[in-house]
Amino acid sequence: MNMLFSLVWNATVETLAMVFASTLFSLVLGLPLGILLCVTGPEAQGGIIPKPLLNNVLGRIVNVLRSFPFIILMILLFPLSRIIVGTSIGTTATIVPLSIAAAPFVARIIETAVKEVDPGVIQAARAMGSTTMQIIAKVLIPEAMPSLVSGVTLTIINLIGYSAMAGAIGGGGLGDLAIRYGYQRFRPDVMLVSVIVILVLVEVVQVVGNKISAKMMAKR
Amino acid sequence: MRHLNRIYGDLHAVHEISLDIPSNTIYGIIGKSGAGKSTLVRLISLLERPDGGEIFYDDRRVDNLPKEDLIAQRRKIGMIFQNFNLFSSRNAAENIAYPLEISGVPKHEITERVAELLDLVGLSGRDKAPISTLSGGQKQRVAIARALANHPDILFCDEATSALDPQTTRSILTLLSDLQKKMNLSVVMITHQMEVVRDACEHVAVLENGAVVEEGKVLDVFAAPASATTKDFLANLAPLAEADEVKKDDMVRWSDEGGRFTLRFRGDLTGEPVLSRVQKRYEVEFNIRAGGVQRVSGEDVGTLICDIIGEPDEVDKAVAALELSGILVEEEGRQL
Numbered sequence: 001m002n003m004l005f006s007l008v009w010n011a012t013v014e015t016l017a018m019v020f021a022s023t024l025f026s027l028v029l030g031l032p033l034g035i036l037l038c039v040t041g042p043e044a045q046g047g048i049i050p051k052p053l054l055n056n057v058l059g060r061i062v063n064v065l066r067s068f069p070f071i072i073l074m075i076l077l078f079p080l081s082r083i084i085v086g087t088s089i090g091t092t093a094t095i096v097p098l099s100i101a102a103a104p105f106v107a108r109i110i111e112t113a114v115k116e117v118d119p120g121v122i123q124a125a126r127a128m129g130s131t132t133m134q135i136i137a138k139v140l141i142p143e144a145m146p147s148l149v150s151g152v153t154l155t156i157i158n159l160i161g162y163s164a165m166a167g168a169i170g171g172g173g174l175g176d177l178a179i180r181y182g183y184q185r186f187r188p189d190v191m192l193v194s195v196i197v198i199l200v201l202v203e204v205v206q207v208v209g210n211k212i213s214a215k216m217m218a219k220r
Numbered sequence: 221m222r223h224l225n226r227i228y229g230d231l232h233a234v235h236e237i238s239l240d241i242p243s244n245t246i247y248g249i250i251g252k253s254g255a256g257k258s259t260l261v262r263l264i265s266l267l268e269r270p271d272g273g274e275i276f277y278d279d280r281r282v283d284n285l286p287k288e289d290l291i292a293q294r295r296k297i298g299m300i301f302q303n304f305n306l307f308s309s310r311n312a313a314e315n316i317a318y319p320l321e322i323s324g325v326p327k328h329e330i331t332e333r334v335a336e337l338l339d340l341v342g343l344s345g346r347d348k349a350p351i352s353t354l355s356g357g358q359k360q361r362v363a364i365a366r367a368l369a370n371h372p373d374i375l376f377c378d379e380a381t382s383a384l385d386p387q388t389t390r391s392i393l394t395l396l397s398d399l400q401k402k403m404n405l406s407v408v409m410i411t412h413q414m415e416v417v418r419d420a421c422e423h424v425a426v427l428e429n430g431a432v433v434e435e436g437k438v439l440d441v442f443a444a445p446a447s448a449t450t451k452d453f454l455a456n457l458a459p460l461a462e463a464d465e466v467k468k469d470d471m472v473r474w475s476d477e478g479g480r481f482t483l484r485f486r487g488d489l490t491g492e493p494v495l496s497r498v499q500k501r502y503e504v505e506f507n508i509r510a511g512g513v514q515r516v517s518g519e520d521v522g523t524l525i526c527d528i529i530g531e532p533d534e535v536d537k538a539v540a541a542l543e544l545s546g547i548l549v550e551e552e553g554r555q556l
Contacts, residue, residue, distance in 0.1 A: 118303075118305070120301060120303050120305040121305045121306070121307060121308075123267065123301075123305065124299065124301060124305035124306075125318075126267060126294070127265055127266075127267055127294060127297065127299040127376075128294065128295065128299070128318065128319045128322065128366075128367075128370075129291045129292065129293075129294035129295035129296075129297075129319070129322065129323070130291075130322050131291060131322070134322045138318070138321070138322065139307065142307070142309035142310070143307060143308060143309050145309060219350060220308045220309065220350050220351065220352050
């Protein structure tokens with residue numbers, strides 16, 4: 001029993017670390033990309049500096065990356081992991097493909113959230129003489145904040161799922177535990193507990209995310 | 221502005237418009253939806269560049285400014301909108317602070333100025349109010365305060381009262397008139413409501429199909445409308461709305477008994493028994509259908525819809541006599 005607890009506990013910590021780090025990095029990559037996608041888009045949809053060609057190229061790259069099966073993307077990115085963190089197995093190594101896989105997803109979510117900002121409000125900001133950066137920093141992001149929080153919640157939940165999948169190819173964490181102990185060593189108890197922990201994690205993230213988003217809306 | 225043009229694909233939204241908007245007054249631009257008002261305001265407020273023509277503020281050409289100058293120029297323009305377009309992520313005070321923040325005004329000065337502006341628009345004490353808790357009128361007041369924060373010379377109002385009820389509209393118009401005088405503003409009001417022009421503007425331009433069909437002092441335009449569009453707007457003014465219905469109901473019944481006339485008179489004439497005099501001198505009878513006096517820019521403008529019954533010869537003479545005494549006579553079928 002004790003061994004089961006320590007196994008699950010360690011795996012949970014690994015999963016949390018992986019998810020936290022990859023959420024952070026995917027935001028670092030995806031947030032600017034998402035905003036760029038929105039502001040270079042058509043004027044009618046909140047594009048404040050329409051650049052059709054750039055928008056088209058970025059949009060296509062994002063789509064290709066998004067439709068790539070994660071497990072294959074991860075294998076393809078092993079060399080990159082090796083360059084960045086020095087190894088291609090374990091928790092730290094998994095953060096690289098996780099972040100890169102989630103970044104296009106984050107970009108689309110951010111783009112959608114920012115596009116929801118009332119075009120009238122953007123027009124007002126422009127009429128008052130805002131620079132493009134001021135509109136982004138002081139209007140688009142604050143106005144879209146509740147949707148952005150929902151988007152980040154969704155990203156974290158997705159990353160919990162991805163991180164479990166990463167376990168299948170030696171990524172560590174709860175998915176790894178479930179496969180190695182639960183499946184390969186015939187330990188259904190380990191499998192069951194791992195799955196339950198993952199479900200609880202997802203539920204907690206969802207509830208907290210909803211609460212934050214609702215609280216923001218209530219203040220408006 | 222001179223020979224302004226703006227084309228969207230096949231649509232010539234603004235066609236060769238040239239207007240001279242005097243500073244330090246309230247100038248109305250009225251038109252039905254699709255007349256090109258919104259495009260015009262987006263052009264003169266420098267939100268869009270014209271496809272042809274020039275825009276001057278005082279003597280400075282502004283339609284072709286490079287980006288930095290354009291941003292600097294926009295900061296000297298105030299603008300309010302039909303849907304208020306306030307930032308929902310900011311409370312009332314923070315909304316007003318926005319234009320000051322983006323032009324780098326120090327924090328303590330912002331706080332001072334915001335309090336001053338809230339007071340100016342009659343919203344002191346609502347500074348921390350989230351935007352969604354404000355009424356339409358209060359939202360527009362916040363928007364006005366925000367538009368005036370940077371001490372602009374020009375204030376553009378794009379259908380600013382169209383989303384408000386008549387009472388709130390009046391209070392907003394009163395506020396704008398007061399502020400215009402207090403701050404020596406040039407106000408340009410885009411609207412489809414003739415009431416707004418009547419109650420607040422000094423000059424007016426009537427827009428149709430992207431072109432100006434009539435332009436001048438509100439008083440002159442009300443007393444002697446020249447275009448069909450203007451007459452249409454005047455006929456739909458609130459006090460005459462009833463008359464309009466009467467007119468329509470009676471149209472068939474009266475059509476054999478003589479023309480239907482619309483008399484428009486202004487100023488001193490509204491106090492004189494012109495009709496009685498004419499009636500005594502000629503063999504005619506007046507059958508008054510509807511009428512009213514409206515106060516426009518501090519002067520009275522009267523409108524009377526009536527029939528003149530009598531021998532055609534005598535009616536013509538009576539009309540001539542009316543016109544001689546300064547009344548504008550429009551006959552159904554003859555001018556419209």
